[in-house]
Amino acid sequence: MKLHPQTALIHAERKAPQLINTIQPPIYRASTIIFNNTAALFDRHWTDAYDYSYGTHGTPTTFTLGDNIAQIEGGNYCLLAPSGLSAINLVNACFLAHGDEVWVADNIYGPNMEHLRNLESRYGITVKVYNAIDVESFQPSEKAKLLWLEAAGSVTLEFPDLINLVKKAKANHILTALDNTWGAGLAFNAFDFSDQHLSVDLTVHALTKYPSGGGDILMGSVVTQDKNLHHKLFRMHAIQGIAISGDDAAQVQRSLSSMQIRYERQAETALKLLTWLKTQDIFAQVLHPADPDNISHTFWKETCQTEQSAGLVSVIFKPEYDMTAIRQFCDALTLFKLGFSWGGPVSLVMLYNLKDMRQLEHSHLQQGILVRFCIGLENADDLIADLQQALKFIEK
Ligand SMILES: Cc1ncc(COP(=O)(O)O)c(C=O)c1O
CATH class of the missing domain: 3.40.640.10 (Type I PLP-dependent aspartate aminotransferase-like (Major domain))
Structure with a gap:
């Protein structure tokens, strides 16, 4: 059957002459999948x-x-x-x-x-x-x-x-x-x-x-x-x-293919931040399950026998620091960006008012504004320096 050029174009053979091996598999995009018969x-x-x-x-x-x-x-x-x-x-x-x-x-x-x-x-x-x-x-x-x-x-x-x-x-x-x-x-x-x-x-x-x-x-x-x-x-x-x-x-x-390496690096940086954050007087509590002082540490240890932990760490500011002060801190950060989610290359920060979030009484949590840090792939010392400079913007 002789086809009109427009029809011929639509029905042209789309298969490559032979399959090749590539590092990543080929990408299929499909709504319709054609049945042979x-x-x-x-x-x-x-x-x-x-x-x-x-x-x-x-x-x-x-x-x-x-x-x-x-x-x-x-x-x-x-x-x-x-x-x-x-x-x-x-x-x-x-x-x-x-x-x-x-x-x-x-x-x-x-x-x-x-x-x-x-x-x-x-x-x-x-x-x-x-x-x-x-x-x-x-x-x-x-x-x-x-x-x-x-x-x-x-x-x-x-x-x-x-x-x-x-x-x-x-x-x-x-x-x-x-x-x-x-x-x-x-x-x-x-x-x-x-x-x-x-x-x-x-x-x-x-x-x-x-x-x-x-x-x-x-x-x-x-x-x-x-x-x-x-x-x-x-x-x-x-x-x-x-x-x-x-x-x-x-x-x-x-x-x-790079997930494990990224995960380990972000977890390692989070632990460095944890150590530093715990030395800062401005926080009532630093929250991370790998911290031996954490209320849930034994549960983490018995489950995560590889001693692995993700790149998240949260802090609760002492009650004398109100939302205005915490916003000054977050706005002063330069490497940490204000945004939801985690696991990406860029470190993120997000602030929460705990009393609006929990339905049960939790005696292990201090009162105060909570800030969560999601660690990206930046150098740990640079991130600590960013936190350090931003803390100076806080007014009681
Ligand atoms: C623990 C957890 N589960 C599920 C989700 C939902 O994922 P998504 O943002 O892809 O809807 C999030 C997102 O932040 C999360 O933190």
Whole structure:
């Protein structure tokens, strides 16, 4: 058939003459995936990871990244989502229904709590809040379906009593989901931790942070070892239309090879800052789970046997320093930029009013404004010098 040039251009053979080996895999961009014939269409098994059906179900590019993330975290299966928060949402949508009870740590990532409260008010789900370092505060009823964990918890960085919380959840047949963004699959293996063959059921990871590493890509993942859980998630993922772009997946894939080195460097710099911050009289408290003075230090030590910790450290200013003073400090920083998120090359700072954030009483936390530092890849001495000069701008 002689084709019009316009038609010929559209239907031109697009396959390269032969495949070559490259350091990074090729990038697939797809909404439509073409079936070779009707038999292939009707025989497809779209819930099996590698049976391609439509762009939202995945491409070789997204499956390769998912496999890598599962491997890093010690799981078997992975689903990718357009942000860490949407991965959290996928777990909540998949495993919570009307009448269920969900347990969530008081220091969980704030938008997860907000998301659960929204489900509570609209869909009749009960949200119960526990203290991550006090297993007795976790008292599940028969309706409890899901326990959310985060290690270390957001902003105040308490490392949870993971061993006892997971044991108790398992004894009560409650599904455990861990926000694994801080550990990134590097600080500890969430699917086999503390030499006790303990495992959470699911991990959620904001790939936006360490795996991306650039401060420029949003992505999330849900990893499990259990095929049945994965299939449930896979179906929910498909019917919610959750999809990521091949280009974004390739960017994260490219960064994975340097993730461990970046993680270790940022953790090392955070420890140097911790030591320096503890010498400063202006702070009532410096918060980091690897600090032997930290209330959750033993939980961190028994779980993170590699002695790894991420690049986050928080401080609570003494109560005589009010919000105006702390804002002067933050505005005076030059290397630390004011912004949300972490895991990128640029160090970030964010300020929080603790009393607006916690629902339980926490006697281990001092009163005062909290500032969280997220360590980038800059030199540690330069960062300390930046803090030092900015502290001079504070007026009592
Ligand atoms: C602990 C934690 N989990 C999840 C998220 C959500 O990730 P994303 O920003 O990709 O939605 C964040 C973001 O800051 C986070 O800090």
